[in-house]
Amino acid sequence: MKPRPHADDPIANPGFETLCAHFGEDPTSQFGAASVPIYQTSTFIYPDAEAFEARRAPDTPHYDYTRGGNPTAAVLEAKLARLERGAWAESFGSGMGAISAAINLAVRSEAHVVCVGNVYSPTSAYLRHLERFGVRTTFVRELDPQAFIDAITPATRLMYLESPTTGLFEILDVRAITPVCRERGILTIFDNSCVSSLFQSPLEMGCDLVVHSATKYIGGHSDVVAGVVVGRDERLRDRLFREIELCGATLDPFGAWLLIRGLRTLALRMRHHEQAALAVARMLAGHPAVRAVHHPGLESHPQHALARTQMSGFSSLFSFEPADQSREATLSFLNRLRLFRQGVSWGGHESLAIGGKLFGGPNPQSRVIRLHCGLESIPDLVADVAQALA
Numbered sequence: 001m002k003p004r005p006h007a008d009d010p011i012a013n014p015g016f017e018t019l020c021a022h023f024g025e026d027p028t029s030q031f032g033a034a035s036v037p038i039y040q041t042s043t044f045i046y047p048d049a050e051a052f053e054a055r056r057a058p059d060t061p062h063y064d065y066t067r068g069g070n071p072t073a074a075v076l077e078a079k080l081a082r083l084e085r086g087a088w089a090e091s092f093g094s095g096m097g098a099i100s101a102a103i104n105l106a107v108r109s110e111a112h113v114v115c116v117g118n119v120y121s122p123t124s125a126y127l128r129h130l131e132r133f134g135v136r137t138t139f140v141r142e143l144d145p146q147a148f149i150d151a152i153t154p155a156t157r158l159m160y161l162e163s164p165t166t167g168l169f170e171i172l173d174v175r176a177i178t179p180v181c182r183e184r185g186i187l188t189i190f191d192n193s194c195v196s197s198l199f200q201s202p203l204e205m206g207c208d209l210v211v212h213s214a215t216k217y218i219g220g221h222s223d224v225v226a227g228v229v230v231g232r233d234e235r236l237r238d239r240l241f242r243e244i245e246l247c248g249a250t251l252d253p254f255g256a257w258l259l260i261r262g263l264r265t266l267a268l269r270m271r272h273h274e275q276a277a278l279a280v281a282r283m284l285a286g287h288p289a290v291r292a293v294h295h296p297g298l299e300s301h302p303q304h305a306l307a308r309t310q311m312s313g314f315s316s317l318f319s320f321e322p323a324d325q326s327r328e329a330t331l332s333f334l335n336r337l338r339l340f341r342q343g344v345s346w347g348g349h350e351s352l353a354i355g356g357k358l359f360g361g362p363n364p365q366s367r368v369i370r371l372h373c374g375l376e377s378i379p380d381l382v383a384d385v386a387q388a389l390a
Contacts, residue, residue: 007023080228092229109133169318277318280318282298
């Protein structure tokens with residue numbers, strides 16, 4: 001294993017912002033450095049042969065090789081575990097590195113997976129990729145928790161959830177699903193990339209593991225690709241560590257440092273993202289050129305009340321369906337935008353828009369436009385979308 005950093009709460013009952021700024025850090029052990037140092041090294045030297053011989057001990061005070069652990073990454077992992085209300089976190093070189101490792105520890109040959117239908121598309125692709133090893137997945141399109149429970153078979157080893165869902169931002173009743181999974185010995189993984197640990201705590205809702213594409217809100221500046229898995233069960237951590245060591249999807253020290261920097265402003269950024277997205281969504285909800293708006297923060301959203309019980313806030317992401325469903329109208333809208341740039345991902349400082357027949361749902365042929373509202377002036381974002389619809 002690897003050493004764990006100083007991880008005491010700085011004060012009694014610290015707030016989220018305080019944890020982002022201080023948890024897991026001990027400047028006195030780093031020559032008083034206010035910023036966490038970057039340990040840009042592949043190899044760590046042992047003081048003697050006896051220490052090298054004991055390097056695999058659970059309580060080792062030494063790092064060995066950055067593929068298996070690094071002091072900079074360890075500070076990041078301590079913070080992320082605390083923010084997600086977990087006991088441990090492991091960082092990865094991409095969100096898909098984290099997602100695939102978490103799935104791998106849950107399944108084996110001939111296993112069955114139950115997965116939410118409108119899941120992050122690379123996750124769906126990876127689950128389908130595992131079919132060549134006999135792993136079968138049932139994608140549940142309904143939102144009724146009973147539909148997920150009914151999809152369970154004797155071979156089911158994993159329940160994979162997202163809420164809000166990708167594209168249409170539907171809300172799942174997570175607390176109605178996880179107790180059944182725990183009772184039947186089924187591992188539950190929840191992708192929290194869409195909301196962030198500020199506004200949603202899947203472990204508190206009974207999930208076993210939480211995954212993030214840390215590229216998004218945790219990094220926050222579109223300059224790092226990373227992922228994280230958070231959990232509470234140490235046995236799962238041991239199994240996940242084997243995936244890290246053998247598959248090698250390790251986060252580099254500089255990437256870990258960028259994520260620590262991003263965490264300093266996570267709460268401030270998320271609150272701006274939330275306000276901006278709600279302002280744009282409310283404008284669209286009353287616009288004659290818009291057929292439907294998919295934002296769980298709007299009172300008109302069919303699962304708004306459920307969202308309020310699971311989430312303490314909302315993110316930068318939502319989608320809408322233009323009244324004119326032609327390809328030409330969609331392209332015209334996207335090309336008229338000035339502040340919203342066209343590009344994948346989300347969570348960065350810049351606003352983004354993508355559109356087309358991208359998502360499933362009751363009418364998978366509908367043209368849906370997804371918006372990520374960045375850190376620009378909120379009135380400017382509202383005005384930009386309005387002029388593009390004109």
